[in-house]
Amino acid sequence: MISLTSEAARRACYAWRIRAADRSLLLIGERASIAHSHIQADMDRLQAMTTFVTVVETEGFASAARKLNVSPSVVSRMVTELEERLGVRLLTRTTRIVRLTDAGATYFEDCRRILGEIDAAEVTAAGTHAAPRGQLTVTAPVLFGKMHLMPIVLDYLARYPAVNVNCWFLDRVVNMVDEGADVAVRIGELPSSSLQAIAVGGVRRVLCAAPAYLDRYGVPERPEDLAGHTTIQASGVSPAPEWRFTADRQSLVVPIQPRMITTTNDSAIAAAVAGLGVTRLLSYQVAREIEAGALKIVLADYEPAALPVHVVHREGRHANQKVRSFLDLAIETLRTKSWV
Numbered sequence: 001m002i003s004l005t006s007e008a009a010r011r012a013c014y015a016w017r018i019r020a021a022d023r024s025l026l027l028i029g030e031r032a033s034i035a036h037s038h039i040q041a042d043m044d045r046l047q048a049m050t051t052f053v054t055v056v057e058t059e060g061f062a063s064a065a066r067k068l069n070v071s072p073s074v075v076s077r078m079v080t081e082l083e084e085r086l087g088v089r090l091l092t093r094t095t096r097i098v099r100l101t102d103a104g105a106t107y108f109e110d111c112r113r114i115l116g117e118i119d120a121a122e123v124t125a126a127g128t129h130a131a132p133r134g135q136l137t138v139t140a141p142v143l144f145g146k147m148h149l150m151p152i153v154l155d156y157l158a159r160y161p162a163v164n165v166n167c168w169f170l171d172r173v174v175n176m177v178d179e180g181a182d183v184a185v186r187i188g189e190l191p192s193s194s195l196q197a198i199a200v201g202g203v204r205r206v207l208c209a210a211p212a213y214l215d216r217y218g219v220p221e222r223p224e225d226l227a228g229h230t231t232i233q234a235s236g237v238s239p240a241p242e243w244r245f246t247a248d249r250q251s252l253v254v255p256i257q258p259r260m261i262t263t264t265n266d267s268a269i270a271a272a273v274a275g276l277g278v279t280r281l282l283s284y285q286v287a288r289e290i291e292a293g294a295l296k297i298v299l300a301d302y303e304p305a306a307l308p309v310h311v312v313h314r315e316g317r318h319a320n321q322k323v324r325s326f327l328d329l330a331i332e333t334l335r336t337k338s339w340v
Helices: 006-058 061-068 072-086 102-126 142-159 211-217 223-228 265-273 283-292 321-334
Strands: 091-093 098-100 134-140 163-169 183-187 196-203 205-209 231-234 242-247 250-255 260-262 278-282 296-298 307-313
Touching (some): 006 072, 006 102, 098 102, 142 163, 142 183, 142 265, 142 283, 205 211, 205 283, 211 296, 223 242, 260 265, 265 278, 265 283, 278 283
Parallel strands (some): 134 163, 231 278
Antiparallel strands (some): 091 098, 196 307, 242 250
Protein backbone atom coordinates (compact mmCIF):
# COMPACT_ATOMS: atom_id res chain seq x y z
CA MET A 1 0.00 0.00 0.00
CA ILE A 2 1.35 3.40 -1.00
CA SER A 3 1.37 6.11 1.68
CA LEU A 4 1.58 9.82 0.79
CA THR A 5 2.66 12.62 3.06
CA SER A 6 0.22 15.46 3.51
CA GLU A 7 2.36 17.69 1.27
CA ALA A 8 2.50 15.10 -1.46
CA ALA A 9 -1.24 14.58 -1.16
CA ARG A 10 -1.87 18.27 -1.60
CA ARG A 11 0.34 18.35 -4.69
CA ALA A 12 -1.42 15.32 -6.15
CA CYS A 13 -4.78 16.99 -5.52
CA TYR A 14 -3.63 20.21 -7.20
CA ALA A 15 -2.30 18.27 -10.19
CA TRP A 16 -5.61 16.42 -10.53
CA ARG A 17 -7.54 19.69 -10.41
CA ILE A 18 -5.28 21.24 -13.04
CA ARG A 19 -5.72 18.22 -15.32
CA ALA A 20 -9.48 18.36 -14.78
CA ALA A 21 -9.52 22.09 -15.59
CA ASP A 22 -7.44 21.46 -18.68
CA ARG A 23 -9.87 18.74 -19.79
CA SER A 24 -12.79 21.10 -19.13
CA LEU A 25 -11.18 23.90 -21.11
CA LEU A 26 -10.37 21.47 -23.89
CA LEU A 27 -13.98 20.29 -23.96
CA ILE A 28 -15.24 23.88 -23.99
CA GLY A 29 -12.82 24.70 -26.79
CA GLU A 30 -13.94 21.69 -28.78
CA ARG A 31 -17.59 22.65 -28.31
CA ALA A 32 -16.83 26.25 -29.28
CA SER A 33 -14.94 25.05 -32.33
CA ILE A 34 -17.84 22.81 -33.33
CA ALA A 35 -20.31 25.66 -32.77
CA HIS A 36 -18.13 28.02 -34.80
CA SER A 37 -17.91 25.44 -37.57
CA HIS A 38 -21.69 25.10 -37.60
CA ILE A 39 -22.15 28.88 -37.66
CA GLN A 40 -19.61 29.23 -40.47
CA ALA A 41 -21.31 26.45 -42.40
CA ASP A 42 -24.67 28.19 -42.00
CA MET A 43 -23.16 31.50 -43.15
CA ASP A 44 -21.57 29.81 -46.16
CA ARG A 45 -24.90 28.19 -46.98
CA LEU A 46 -26.71 31.54 -46.83
CA GLN A 47 -24.03 33.16 -48.98
CA ALA A 48 -24.37 30.40 -51.56
CA MET A 49 -28.16 30.76 -51.56
CA THR A 50 -27.85 34.53 -52.01
CA THR A 51 -25.43 34.06 -54.89
CA PHE A 52 -27.69 31.52 -56.58
CA VAL A 53 -30.77 33.75 -56.24
CA THR A 54 -28.82 36.73 -57.61
CA VAL A 55 -27.69 34.72 -60.66
CA VAL A 56 -31.30 33.80 -61.42
CA GLU A 57 -32.69 37.30 -60.81
CA THR A 58 -30.01 39.01 -62.89
CA GLU A 59 -30.12 36.26 -65.54
CA GLY A 60 -26.38 35.68 -65.67
CA PHE A 61 -23.14 35.08 -63.78
CA ALA A 62 -21.46 38.30 -64.93
CA SER A 63 -24.42 40.49 -63.94
CA ALA A 64 -24.66 38.70 -60.59
CA ALA A 65 -20.96 39.29 -60.01
CA ARG A 66 -21.41 43.02 -60.68
CA LYS A 67 -24.29 43.23 -58.24
CA LEU A 68 -22.44 41.26 -55.55
CA ASN A 69 -19.16 43.09 -56.21
CA VAL A 70 -17.16 39.89 -56.73
CA SER A 71 -15.55 38.26 -59.74
CA PRO A 72 -17.58 36.03 -62.09
CA SER A 73 -15.30 33.11 -61.23
CA VAL A 74 -16.28 33.41 -57.55
CA VAL A 75 -19.96 33.35 -58.48
CA SER A 76 -19.48 30.34 -60.76
CA ARG A 77 -17.51 28.46 -58.10
CA MET A 78 -20.10 29.09 -55.39
CA VAL A 79 -22.97 27.88 -57.58
CA THR A 80 -20.98 24.80 -58.63
CA GLU A 81 -20.15 23.98 -55.00
CA LEU A 82 -23.81 24.46 -54.09
CA GLU A 83 -24.88 22.01 -56.80
CA GLU A 84 -22.25 19.51 -55.65
CA ARG A 85 -23.38 19.78 -52.04
CA LEU A 86 -27.03 19.31 -52.99
CA GLY A 87 -26.23 16.58 -55.50
CA VAL A 88 -28.45 18.10 -58.17
CA ARG A 89 -28.04 20.48 -61.10
CA LEU A 90 -29.81 23.79 -60.48
CA LEU A 91 -28.94 25.69 -63.66
CA THR A 92 -28.50 24.84 -67.32
CA ARG A 93 -25.70 27.02 -68.65
CA THR A 94 -25.25 28.19 -72.24
CA THR A 95 -22.93 30.77 -73.77
CA ARG A 96 -25.62 33.46 -73.53
CA ILE A 97 -28.12 32.59 -70.82
CA VAL A 98 -28.72 30.44 -67.78
CA ARG A 99 -31.96 28.56 -67.24
CA LEU A 100 -33.40 26.94 -64.15
CA THR A 101 -33.85 23.20 -64.10
CA ASP A 102 -37.02 21.83 -62.50
CA ALA A 103 -35.12 21.21 -59.27
CA GLY A 104 -33.52 24.64 -59.56
CA ALA A 105 -36.90 26.36 -59.92
CA THR A 106 -38.17 24.75 -56.73
CA TYR A 107 -34.96 25.53 -54.86
CA PHE A 108 -35.01 29.13 -56.15
CA GLU A 109 -38.47 29.78 -54.69
CA ASP A 110 -37.44 28.22 -51.37
CA CYS A 111 -34.26 30.31 -51.26
CA ARG A 112 -36.15 33.55 -51.96
CA ARG A 113 -38.63 32.74 -49.21
CA ILE A 114 -35.90 31.93 -46.67
CA LEU A 115 -33.79 34.98 -47.53
CA GLY A 116 -36.87 37.17 -47.42
CA GLU A 117 -37.77 35.92 -43.96
CA ILE A 118 -34.22 36.55 -42.74
CA ASP A 119 -34.20 40.09 -44.14
CA ALA A 120 -37.62 40.79 -42.66
CA ALA A 121 -36.44 39.55 -39.26
CA GLU A 122 -33.37 41.79 -39.39
CA VAL A 123 -35.43 44.79 -40.45
CA THR A 124 -37.87 44.25 -37.61
CA ALA A 125 -35.07 43.76 -35.08
CA ALA A 126 -33.29 46.91 -36.22
CA GLY A 127 -36.49 48.92 -36.16
CA THR A 128 -35.80 50.32 -39.64
CA HIS A 129 -39.31 49.41 -40.82
CA ALA A 130 -40.45 52.78 -39.45
CA ALA A 131 -37.75 54.85 -41.13
CA PRO A 132 -36.85 53.97 -44.74
CA ARG A 133 -33.65 55.64 -45.86
CA GLY A 134 -31.20 55.77 -48.74
CA GLN A 135 -31.41 56.29 -52.51
CA LEU A 136 -34.43 55.08 -54.49
CA THR A 137 -34.62 55.04 -58.30
CA VAL A 138 -38.00 54.84 -60.05
CA THR A 139 -38.74 54.83 -63.77
CA ALA A 140 -41.82 55.19 -65.96
CA PRO A 141 -42.84 56.36 -69.45
CA VAL A 142 -42.52 60.14 -69.80
CA LEU A 143 -46.16 61.20 -69.71
CA PHE A 144 -47.15 58.55 -67.20
CA GLY A 145 -44.33 59.67 -64.95
CA LYS A 146 -45.27 63.34 -65.17
CA MET A 147 -49.00 62.79 -64.75
CA HIS A 148 -49.29 59.89 -62.31
CA LEU A 149 -45.96 58.90 -60.76
CA MET A 150 -44.68 62.37 -59.88
CA PRO A 151 -47.50 63.09 -57.38
CA ILE A 152 -46.74 59.76 -55.71
CA VAL A 153 -43.03 60.60 -55.50
CA LEU A 154 -43.78 63.97 -53.89
CA ASP A 155 -46.10 62.32 -51.36
CA TYR A 156 -43.45 59.70 -50.63
CA LEU A 157 -40.71 62.30 -50.10
CA ALA A 158 -42.93 64.17 -47.67
CA ARG A 159 -43.52 60.99 -45.68
CA TYR A 160 -39.93 59.73 -45.64
CA PRO A 161 -37.38 62.57 -45.33
CA ALA A 162 -34.43 60.16 -45.08
CA VAL A 163 -34.97 58.88 -48.65
CA ASN A 164 -33.75 60.57 -51.86
CA VAL A 165 -35.46 59.66 -55.14
CA ASN A 166 -34.11 59.54 -58.70
CA CYS A 167 -36.92 59.83 -61.28
CA TRP A 168 -36.18 58.39 -64.72
CA PHE A 169 -39.07 59.28 -67.04
CA LEU A 170 -38.14 57.69 -70.38
CA ASP A 171 -40.10 56.33 -73.33
CA ARG A 172 -37.99 53.19 -73.45
CA VAL A 173 -37.74 50.04 -71.36
CA VAL A 174 -35.08 50.50 -68.69
CA ASN A 175 -33.01 47.41 -67.87
CA MET A 176 -33.61 47.46 -64.14
CA VAL A 177 -30.74 45.13 -63.27
CA ASP A 178 -28.02 46.65 -65.46
CA GLU A 179 -29.10 50.27 -64.93
CA GLY A 180 -29.91 49.98 -61.24
CA ALA A 181 -33.59 50.98 -61.12
CA ASP A 182 -35.52 49.88 -58.04
CA VAL A 183 -39.13 50.31 -59.19
CA ALA A 184 -40.65 50.69 -62.66
CA VAL A 185 -44.07 51.22 -64.17
CA ARG A 186 -44.51 49.03 -67.25
CA ILE A 187 -47.37 49.34 -69.74
CA GLY A 188 -48.12 46.34 -71.94
CA GLU A 189 -47.57 42.61 -71.74
CA LEU A 190 -44.49 41.67 -69.73
CA PRO A 191 -41.86 39.22 -70.96
CA SER A 192 -40.97 36.33 -68.70
CA SER A 193 -38.32 37.37 -66.17
CA SER A 194 -37.33 37.14 -62.53
CA LEU A 195 -38.73 40.62 -61.85
CA GLN A 196 -41.70 40.93 -59.51
CA ALA A 197 -44.80 42.53 -61.07
CA ILE A 198 -47.98 43.81 -59.42
CA ALA A 199 -50.96 44.64 -61.65
CA VAL A 200 -52.53 48.05 -60.97
CA GLY A 201 -54.90 48.41 -63.92
CA GLY A 202 -55.03 48.81 -67.67
CA VAL A 203 -55.10 51.52 -70.33
CA ARG A 204 -57.04 51.76 -73.58
CA ARG A 205 -55.54 52.39 -77.00
CA VAL A 206 -57.79 55.16 -78.28
CA LEU A 207 -58.16 57.00 -81.58
CA CYS A 208 -58.93 60.67 -81.21
CA ALA A 209 -59.10 63.92 -83.15
CA ALA A 210 -60.05 67.54 -82.56
CA PRO A 211 -63.78 68.34 -82.86
CA ALA A 212 -62.97 70.97 -85.51
CA TYR A 213 -61.19 68.35 -87.64
CA LEU A 214 -64.10 65.91 -87.32
CA ASP A 215 -66.59 68.64 -88.20
CA ARG A 216 -64.63 69.38 -91.36
CA TYR A 217 -63.72 65.86 -92.53
CA GLY A 218 -66.36 63.71 -90.86
CA VAL A 219 -66.28 61.10 -88.10
CA PRO A 220 -64.92 57.70 -89.20
CA GLU A 221 -67.52 54.99 -88.59
CA ARG A 222 -65.36 51.95 -89.38
CA PRO A 223 -61.59 51.35 -89.32
CA GLU A 224 -61.58 51.22 -93.13
CA ASP A 225 -62.76 54.84 -93.19
CA LEU A 226 -59.32 55.95 -91.98
CA ALA A 227 -58.08 55.66 -95.56
CA GLY A 228 -59.80 58.98 -96.20
CA HIS A 229 -58.34 60.75 -93.15
CA THR A 230 -55.07 62.40 -92.23
CA THR A 231 -53.27 60.39 -89.56
CA ILE A 232 -50.64 61.24 -86.96
CA GLN A 233 -48.37 58.45 -85.75
CA ALA A 234 -46.77 58.41 -82.30
CA SER A 235 -44.04 55.84 -82.84
CA GLY A 236 -43.84 54.98 -79.14
CA VAL A 237 -47.46 53.78 -79.12
CA SER A 238 -47.65 52.45 -82.70
CA PRO A 239 -44.15 51.79 -84.07
CA ALA A 240 -45.39 50.18 -87.32
CA PRO A 241 -47.34 52.14 -89.99
CA GLU A 242 -50.53 50.27 -89.17
CA TRP A 243 -53.23 50.33 -86.53
CA ARG A 244 -54.85 47.23 -85.08
CA PHE A 245 -58.52 46.94 -84.21
CA THR A 246 -60.97 44.32 -83.02
CA ALA A 247 -64.13 43.65 -85.02
CA ASP A 248 -66.51 40.78 -84.21
CA ARG A 249 -63.82 39.30 -81.95
CA GLN A 250 -61.43 39.22 -84.88
CA SER A 251 -58.22 41.20 -85.22
CA LEU A 252 -58.22 43.78 -87.99
CA VAL A 253 -55.08 45.52 -89.25
CA VAL A 254 -55.45 48.82 -91.10
CA PRO A 255 -52.35 50.27 -92.84
CA ILE A 256 -51.87 54.01 -92.46
CA GLN A 257 -49.84 56.63 -94.29
CA PRO A 258 -49.19 59.17 -91.54
CA ARG A 259 -48.83 62.80 -92.48
CA MET A 260 -46.71 63.23 -89.38
CA ILE A 261 -44.59 60.77 -87.37
CA THR A 262 -43.27 61.80 -83.97
CA THR A 263 -41.20 60.04 -81.33
CA THR A 264 -42.88 61.90 -78.46
CA ASN A 265 -46.48 61.39 -77.43
CA ASP A 266 -47.03 64.99 -76.35
CA SER A 267 -46.13 66.13 -79.88
CA ALA A 268 -48.80 63.84 -81.31
CA ILE A 269 -51.29 65.23 -78.82
CA ALA A 270 -50.40 68.80 -79.77
CA ALA A 271 -50.79 68.04 -83.48
CA ALA A 272 -54.16 66.40 -82.95
CA VAL A 273 -55.42 69.27 -80.78
CA ALA A 274 -54.30 71.68 -83.52
CA GLY A 275 -56.59 69.85 -85.96
CA LEU A 276 -53.99 68.09 -88.11
CA GLY A 277 -55.70 64.71 -88.07
CA VAL A 278 -56.48 61.47 -86.22
CA THR A 279 -53.95 59.91 -83.84
CA ARG A 280 -53.76 56.82 -81.65
CA LEU A 281 -52.59 57.23 -78.07
CA LEU A 282 -53.09 55.62 -74.69
CA SER A 283 -56.14 56.72 -72.74
CA TYR A 284 -54.22 58.24 -69.82
CA GLN A 285 -52.14 60.35 -72.22
CA VAL A 286 -55.15 62.22 -73.60
CA ALA A 287 -57.45 62.06 -70.56
CA ARG A 288 -57.15 65.80 -69.87
CA GLU A 289 -57.74 66.78 -73.49
CA ILE A 290 -60.77 64.47 -73.72
CA GLU A 291 -62.22 65.86 -70.50
CA ALA A 292 -61.61 69.45 -71.67
CA GLY A 293 -63.24 68.77 -75.04
CA ALA A 294 -60.05 69.49 -77.00
CA LEU A 295 -60.08 65.94 -78.39
CA LYS A 296 -62.82 63.43 -79.10
CA ILE A 297 -62.50 59.62 -79.15
CA VAL A 298 -63.58 57.84 -82.35
CA LEU A 299 -64.01 54.16 -83.27
CA ALA A 300 -64.29 53.19 -79.59
CA ASP A 301 -66.23 50.04 -80.49
CA TYR A 302 -63.23 48.76 -82.45
CA GLU A 303 -60.54 49.28 -79.81
CA PRO A 304 -58.20 46.34 -79.16
CA ALA A 305 -57.90 44.88 -75.68
CA ALA A 306 -56.63 47.19 -72.98
CA LEU A 307 -52.92 47.08 -72.13
CA PRO A 308 -52.08 45.98 -68.58
CA VAL A 309 -50.20 48.32 -66.25
CA HIS A 310 -47.79 46.81 -63.73
CA VAL A 311 -45.54 48.13 -61.00
CA VAL A 312 -42.33 46.12 -61.28
CA HIS A 313 -39.45 45.67 -58.84
CA ARG A 314 -36.37 43.50 -58.49
CA GLU A 315 -36.21 42.55 -54.85
CA GLY A 316 -38.85 39.85 -54.59
CA ARG A 317 -40.41 39.15 -51.23
CA HIS A 318 -37.38 40.47 -49.36
CA ALA A 319 -37.55 44.00 -50.75
CA ASN A 320 -35.87 46.51 -48.47
CA GLN A 321 -37.98 49.03 -46.61
CA LYS A 322 -37.45 52.00 -48.92
CA VAL A 323 -38.65 49.88 -51.87
CA ARG A 324 -41.47 48.22 -49.94
CA SER A 325 -42.81 51.51 -48.58
CA PHE A 326 -42.79 53.08 -52.07
CA LEU A 327 -44.48 50.02 -53.57
CA ASP A 328 -47.24 50.12 -50.98
CA LEU A 329 -47.93 53.80 -51.65
CA ALA A 330 -47.71 53.51 -55.45
CA ILE A 331 -49.92 50.44 -55.70
CA GLU A 332 -52.57 51.86 -53.40
CA THR A 333 -52.63 55.17 -55.28
CA LEU A 334 -52.50 53.86 -58.84
CA ARG A 335 -55.30 51.36 -58.27
CA THR A 336 -57.66 54.23 -57.47
CA LYS A 337 -56.91 56.18 -60.67
CA SER A 338 -59.74 56.76 -63.10
CA TRP A 339 -57.58 55.89 -66.13
CA VAL A 340 -57.41 52.17 -65.25
